[in-house]
Amino acid sequence: MSPSSSKDAPPPLPEPLRVAVADSHTHLDMQSGTVEEGLAKAASVGVTTVVQVGCDVKGSRWAAETAAAHANVHAAVALHPNEAPRIVHGDPDHWSRQGPRAGGGEAALDEALAEIEALAALDHVKAVGETGLDHFRTGPEGMAAQERSFRAHIEIAKRQGKALVIHDRDAHADVLRVLREEGAPERTVFHCYSGDADMARECAAAGYYMSFAGTVTFKNAAPLREALAVAPLELVLVETDAPYLTPAPYRGRPNAPYLIPLTVRAMAAVRGIDEDAMATALAANTARAFGY
Numbered sequence: 001m002s003p004s005s006s007k008d009a010p011p012p013l014p015e016p017l018r019v020a021v022a023d024s025h026t027h028l029d030m031q032s033g034t035v036e037e038g039l040a041k042a043a044s045v046g047v048t049t050v051v052q053v054g055c056d057v058k059g060s061r062w063a064a065e066t067a068a069a070h071a072n073v074h075a076a077v078a079l080h081p082n083e084a085p086r087i088v089h090g091d092p093d094h095w096s097r098q099g100p101r102a103g104g105g106e107a108a109l110d111e112a113l114a115e116i117e118a119l120a121a122l123d124h125v126k127a128v129g130e131t132g133l134d135h136f137r138t139g140p141e142g143m144a145a146q147e148r149s150f151r152a153h154i155e156i157a158k159r160q161g162k163a164l165v166i167h168d169r170d171a172h173a174d175v176l177r178v179l180r181e182e183g184a185p186e187r188t189v190f191h192c193y194s195g196d197a198d199m200a201r202e203c204a205a206a207g208y209y210m211s212f213a214g215t216v217t218f219k220n221a222a223p224l225r226e227a228l229a230v231a232p233l234e235l236v237l238v239e240t241d242a243p244y245l246t247p248a249p250y251r252g253r254p255n256a257p258y259l260i261p262l263t264v265r266a267m268a269a270v271r272g273i274d275e276d277a278m279a280t281a282l283a284a285n286t287a288r289a290f291g292y
């Protein structure tokens with residue numbers, strides 16, 4: 001096998017968890033193989049439930065359909081924070097993926113939001129997200145559209161009584177500000193939590209869930225581990241965000257829900273508790289956060 005093909009190869013199956021957990025945030029539609037294969041592989045190591053997250057109207061429809069077809073898949077629906085500005089600004093790449101309608105402007109965003117709300121009303125859709133702010137990929141020209149979309153998603157989550165899933169990239173203070181201004185829904189999850197210990201204390205005070213991804217296993221992620229160490233155990237979740245953020249020692253290779261045990265073990269070590277206690281808390285927390 002050449003070095004490049006081994007680098008692209010899926011990591012081996014980890015040792016199974018004894019207590020089953022959920023992957024609180026994944027993108028099965030961006031992973032190789034069928035949904036059934038991915039779910040079976042995950043279940044074989046104790047990852048028996050997944051939350052499938054949509055990032056645009058088409059992906060959100062797919063998430064809802066996939067959740068309807070599989071009892072152990074729950075859906076989250078939204079326009080990703082980097083997607084909202086593309087809709088408003090009529091990005092041709094967005095419209096080529098979404099269909100023939102040439103679009104743009106605030107009306108196009110409203111139309112897309114109305115579709116998200118219709119999906120959010122469905123029974124097997126448990127959350128609105130991922131929404132939030134991304135100051136890393138979206139430049140100043142897209143920020144107004146991004147924030148408007150974030151506020152609209154918060155409203156949808158509250159109207160529909162669903163959890164809110166936050167994407168926060170390099171935007172901690174602004175995300176917390178918008179949540180304060182709008183009033184957060186009863187159940188709010190920071191996906192791929194990336195704040196430090198101080199922010200974890202702030203999230204804890206507000207009752208926000210913090211979902212840790214493979215990044216918590218990275219060598220350079222000491223501040224993230226400090227955040228995990230101070231977060232109340234009952235507010236901690238685990239996720240892959242697959243196909244991204246593959247945990248150590250497989251960083252850079254394709255991620256999938258079956259790799260959750262690696263992250264759970266790293267989290268248990270940070271908390272100084274055993275793996276079963278960690279998994280038991282994660283399973284209960286995810287069910288409570290998403291209301292399934």
Ligand SMILES: [Zn+2]
Nearest residue numbers: 130167191192
């Ligand atoms: Zn995200």
Ligand SMILES: [Zn+2]
Nearest residue numbers: 025053130241
């Ligand atoms: Zn994601």
